[in-house]
Amino acid sequence: MSSGTLRVFALPSLEEQVSVALRVLLPPQSPVIVDWCGLVASRRSLYVIDLRCGSVVREMPLLFAARPCIIAEGASVFVQCDEAIRVRLQDCQRGFSRHCSFRSFEQRQSKARAEQSAASTNAITIDLLAARDFQPSVSTVADAMAHIPRNRWMAIVAALGTRREDMLFDRGKESSLILAAKQLDPPPLFAVFSWTACEKQNVASRCRRAGADAVICSAEGLTDLLVAPAPRVLCLAGEETTMTVQSVARKYNFTVVRVATNAEALDHVLHRGPWGAVIAALGTRRGVDLIFDAADDRSTLISVVKRLQPSPTMVVFSHTACKHGVMSQACMDAGADSVLCTAEDLEKLVAAIEASRASFLLDTSAPDVPPEPIPDIEEEPPASPFPIYRTTAEYPIVASRVEQNRELERKLGPSHPALKDLKSLLREIEDMLDSLPHPLTVTSLSSPLPPVRFVHISDTHHHHKNVFLPPGEVLLHTGDLVGNYGDRDIFKHLADFVDWLFKIESRFKLIVVIAGNHDTLLDEQRYPADAAKAKKPFIESLPSNVVYLENGLVEYQGLKIWGSPTVSCREETLGKRYLSNAFERPRAQRQQIWSKIPEGLDVLMTHAPPHQIRTSECGCELLLERLRRLREPPKFHCFGHDHDYFGVEAKGKTIFINGALEEVRRMDPARAAQLCGWVFDIPRKDTDVVMRPTMSMAGGTVGKLESQDFWKPHEQMLVGMAVLPGGHFVATACPREIRGWAWPGDRKGSVPYLLWTVSTLPHNVGGTCCEVTSLLWLPSPVTAGRLAVFGECDGSLVICELQLCASFGDAPGLASA
Secondary structure (H helix, E strand, O other), X not given: OEOXXXXXXXXXXXXXXXXXXXXXXXXXXXXXXEOOEEEEEOOOEEEEEEOOOXXXXXXXXXXXXXXXXXXXXXXXXXXXXXXXXXXXXXXXXXXXXXXOHHHHXXXXXXXXXXXXXXHHHOEEEEEOOOOOEEOOOEOOHHHHHHHHHHOOOOEEEEOOOOOHHHOOOOEOOXXXXXXXXXXXXXXXXXXXXXXXXXXXXXXXXXXXXXXXOEXXXXXXXXXXXXXXXXXXXXXXXXXXXXXXXXXXXXXXXXXXXXXXXXXXXXXXXXXXXXXXXXXXXXXXXXXXXXOOOOEOOEOHHHHXXXXXXXXXXXXXXXXXXXXOHHHHHHHHHHOOOEEEOOHHHHHHHHHHHHHHHXXXXXXXXXXXXXXXXXXXXXXXXXXXXXXXXXXXXXXXXXXXXXHHHHHHHHHHOOOOOHHHHHHHHHXXXXXXXXXXXXXXXXXXXXXXXXXXXXXXXXXXXXXXXXXXXXXXXEEEEEOOOOOOOOOOOHXXXXXXXXXXXXXXXXXXXXXXXXXXXXXXXXXXXXXXXXXXXXXXXXXXXXXXXXXXXXXXXXXXXXXXXXXXXXXXOXXXXXXXXXXXXXXXXXXXXXXXXXXXXXXXOOEEEEOOOEOOOOOOOOOEHHHXXXXXXXXXXXXXXXXXXXXXXXXXXXXXXXXXEEOEOHHHHHHOOOOOOOEEOEEEEEOOOOOOOXXXXXXXXXXXXXXXXXXXXXXXXXOOOOOEEEEOOOOOEEEXXXXXXXXXXXXXXXXXXXXXXXXXXXXXXXXXXXXXXXXXXXXXXXXXOOXXXXXXXXXXXXXXXXXXXXXXXXXXXXXXXXXXX
C-alpha cells in the first residue's frame, strides 16, 4: 500500500497483478485476502475489493481507526478501530468466499447493472402487477407495440434508440409507443431511460411533451418511478363531492375515477391501479357504500388500500368526520392518512401528492458509474464531545428543515403549493426557539465538564428509520413505536424497532423508551393475551443500554428521568372505544399514577401532554394538576401523542417539548425525508454515577451484536485483538487489560460474553508496570493455544505467552515471559 493505492503482487515472480487506487490515506495495517476478496481499511472505512477486476464492491463505515486491524475468521469479519470492534456476521456457516454477504452484495450490484444496461439498449416492459419483476425485453418498437395489448402494465421503460427499428420518436415529435401506452385503461407510467435526455434539457422536454411521465438515467431513478404516486384518484362519493374532487384534480392533471359502492372500490383498488390517492365519503348505506363495514372502528377499504405497495394516500372526505373529533379520530385509527371536508384542504393534499410524484420522477441522480472515493481528511478533534449550536439557524431541526426545503424548491420550484406549509412550520419552529428564556443547548463551553445532551423523538409509528438523530448522550422516545393504523403486523413493527435500537445503540450511552396508546402489545391490562406473547421478549431483547420505563425512574449521571405511557381514557371522555387504546386509564387510575411523579425531576417523559400545553384535545387535566402541585417541577417535560402540535414552549420552570413526528412526516412531499429530533442540554450532576437502573446482563455481556454493529469490549483504547479459528473465541486488549470472550460467531445475532480478565502484563525487574501493545494467537497441537502478548516498558519490548485453557473459560496461565 502506498499513497492510498493497494497493490497485489504474484509470488514468486513479484509481478504486479492488481492495482486499486482508493484515493484515501491508508494507515499502517496488514490487509486480509480471502480467495478473490481483499479487505483493507482507511481511518474511517472498510473497503471490500474484488481482486479479480480491481474494483471496490463494498464500503462500510468505521469508527476512527489510526491503526486498524482486520481479521476474517469463520463466518465473521472483525475490524479493530481505536476504541471499538466492528463485527460483520454472515448468514450461514459456509465458506466466507462463497457465501459472505459481501459477495451477495456484489451479485446484487451486478444484477442491477445488468438490468440497467438492458434498460439503456432495449424497450423494457415491466409488469409489476403480475410478477413484480422484469418481463423479457423487446428490441424493436414493433415488438413493444405488439406486447402492449397483451397485459396490464404498471410501467413501460424505453431508451431513445439508435436504429430505425428501435427509434422511440418514430413520428417526428411524437412516439407511437407512448401514444399507444397512453390509450390503455389504466395507462401505465412511461419512462425514457437515457443519459442524453437527462443531460440535455431540450431532449428531456421533448420526451415530456410527447407524454413521458419521467426521464431517468439510473437504477435509483427507475426505483423511484415504480414507487411514485400515480396521477390517478379513485373517488367513492356522491356527485357533489366528486365534482369537488374533479375540480381540484384537474389543476394538477390528475385523472378521477368515480365508483358508487364498496365492492366497486375494492375491485378498482386491487385490479385497476395504480392510484395516487383513494378518496371516500363515510357513506350512508350499510353493505353498499358505508366504509366502516368491518366493525365500528374498522374499514375493509382502508385496510386494503394501506396493504398496497406502494400505498396510495387514503383520504376520508366528510363534513361529519371533520365536525366530530370522535369520528375523525376513528378514521385516522382505521388507517386514513387525512380527514378533510373543503376544496382548499383537498387542494393542499393533492398538491402534496403531486409534489411527491414530481420529487420521485425528477431523476437528479448521476448515471450509475462508480463514484470517486472521498479522501480521508485529518480533522482537529473537537473541543466538545458534541456540536455547539450558537444560533437558531444552526439548531438541528431548523438546519435540516432548511436543507430539505431547499432540495424541494430545487425539484419543484419555489412557488409550489406543497412548500407553503413546510415553510410556515419552519417559521413557527424558529419563533418558538427564539421565544424560550434560554437556548435549549449550550452556546459555548464555559465549564470544563460538558452537560448531558439529550435527543427527544416521539410518535415514529414504524418510521423510525427515517428519523435523523443528532449527536447526543441520551436518547428519549416517548411512545407510539408501531404504526397500527388499520390492519398492520405490529408484532413485526415491534421487532423492527428493536432491530433499529441495535443499529443506533453505540451512538448513545443511554436510551430510554416508553410506550404509547398505539403500542397495544405492551399493555397487559387491556391486551393480556398479546402482551403475554410480546412484552417479555421485547424487554429481554433490548440492548444493554436501553431502558423501558412504565411508571418508573432511571438515573443517569445524577440526573433523574421518570416515564409513563399513561393516556386519558377516550371511553370516559368521548364515549367511544378505539382500537389504539393502549394504556388508556380511567380518571381514578390516572390520579394514582400521576401522584407517583417525584419532586425534582430533570426529565419527565409521558406519552400524553398535559392539558392545553402543546395540544388541543389530547391533554390530561390530572397530569397538569400534578405538575402545578410540585414544589420542584421537572426541568423538561417530553411527550408526543398530539401530532398537530410538534413544538416547544416554556411555562414556569419547565420547558415542554412535543416530539410527535408523524404529522411532520405526512406534510413532507418526500415521505422518506429524514425527520429530526429535539436536542437539549442539562448540566451533569454526579460524574461518578454512570447508570443506576438494573440493566446489566449475566456474564459480563456487552449486548447482542447484529450485522454491521460496533462492539466496545473495554470502553477505552484498543491496542490488540486475536480471533481463534472458527471465530468462537476472541481476545481483546487495552494498554492495561486483556479480556477473553466467548463469541458464537456462526449464528447471527449471537451474544458475546466475558470469560476472563487479565489485568496487566507481568512487572519488569524494576517493578514498573508494562503496557500491552498487541496480541497474537499461537496455535498449539496439544492445548487450546497460546496468546503472545507484546508490551512496552521504559522503551523496552516485553513479550510473554499466556497459556489458554481447553475450555477457554478459566483465566490463562503465564507460560513464559
